[in-house]
Amino acid sequence: MSRGSLPQFDPGDRPAGERLPEATVSRLPVYLRVLAGMAERGVVTVSSDQLAAGAGVNSAKLRKDLSHLGSYGIRGVGYDVDYLIYQVSRALGLTQDWPVVIVGAGNLGRALANYGGFVTRGFRIAALLDSDPAIVGSRIGRVAVRHSDELEDLIVRHKVAIGVIATPGGAAQAVCDRLVAAGVTSILNFAPVVLNVAEGVDVRKVDLSIELQILAFHAQRRSAERNGPPSEDELRTVSEGAGLPSVPGGASRLSTAAAVPSAAEA
């Protein structure tokens, strides 16, 4: 509760000295969400074991992650929930407000613009852009769709540092280039394309079909080793009859076999 014997006055024990490990950064938001849930339920103090359980990670890992921010726990007791929320938020840069621009107001862009969890944590939709005149002017939730010609202007005027790309793949690189040229240094890309950016620009991708393919791999592996423990001498047979579903084209084995319906997705 009261911070006990800490050096008083927001010590920031371990200020800006060392860089947070990337793996830690990617877990902090999860901790933050679990902590927010606890705070809401009136929990005042939490141990590393409890928090780790809630976040689905090893408690040693959690403690090490938090230790990179400073020494904010109380031995024998745990962590003060509110204080930890503040420290994690600060580390992530969420004590300030981040205006975001979304480019592409199709199915996905509209879903994003409608999404409540967007605004709840320091992010604000500064603009929603599309190139289709038929859509421009309509209203999604609270934001109006503007024409993508205004991209540069809006970014500069609202000091936007984060851009979200929800256009078809074909337009993504061009949009990305414009975003970067206008000063955006962080991009979240939903288009199924590898974006090329200059050094110093940070791109993250969210890619549904990649996630599904990874899941498919594991599903296949699991069902393969359930149906038959990988004994030494089965070579080709192991990949067929492996999964539950039906095999469409019986895996011909020559160079010419384009086994994937190679349509470039919209």
Place this chain on the structure above:
Amino acid sequence: MSRGSLPQFDPGDRPAGERLPEATVSRLPVYLRVLAGMAERGVVTVSSDQLAAGAGVNSAKLRKDLSHLGSYGIRGVGYDVDYLIYQVSRALGLTQDWPVVIVGAGNLGRALANYGGFVTRGFRIAALLDSDPAIVGSRIGRVAVRHSDELEDLIVRHKVAIGVIATPGGAAQAVCDRLVAAGVTSILNFAPVVLNVAEGVDVRKVDLSIELQILAFHAQRRSAERNGPPSEDELRTVSEGAGLPSVPGGASRLSTAAAVPSAAEA
């Protein structure tokens, strides 16, 4: 072109012996996509340098990744595009067809159901479910929304192994439990919740606000070190005035400061 002196007959040089490293698995879909684009443009052969450039990775890494599947390159030449597509597809388990069930037909669920890139690679929407009677019966793209009571039945009948959760966070764990009980072992979760599952079930999450928070962290770090190289003695000041945007509530420093608008997102 013709496979030259390879041991004939789909050798599968390195059959099912070793496990693919997880990091490799997560990159194979990217290679596959780039390869598909090349095949479509009529490219017959590709070197590791070219493919690596297209996928945005180091070429040594790419070669090592592919070497885990077997030895399918030709020294001095490169890789046969079609043949490599086939091999990567096979490794990922995409030579078979995977029926998928989507639970939750809200903004996101509808966007997913409409999404073309879904079907293009071996995935098929076997069912789209919702609990809201007002939505059940409507049609999204080609699939009709069914009531979530039918979940177990549909999963068993269609031999569904992959489930996608697009419900509000509150319903996600319950939906997850039902999916698993019905036999689903791979889950893609869009709800902002940590799912608890039994050993042997594979969960991947796609979480917009986590991605944004990670981007915010890097954006903050960049602008911090642009505005002032982290000199030794600034402690508290480094986090303020760091970013471009405005700081809303001036970071009070006591335990009671709940610095984050801790609303649990819908």
Place this chain on the structure above:
DNA sequence: ACGCCTTTGTGAACCAATGCACAAAGTCGT
């Protein structure tokens, strides 16, 4: 038929991340 030149596949050094296990710290009950 041969040697040059390109490109693969991988050994080995490096770096990042994980998880165990425990001493030091600090609380709380008596």
Place this chain on the structure above:
DNA sequence: ACGACTTTGTGCATTGGTTCACAAAGGCGT
């Protein structure tokens, strides 16, 4: 005031992943 008990913070060993750099492979031009 003190000792037992809880829980943190971290050193260390281990595992997993990346990158360099090069020898072996093999096509292709002459």
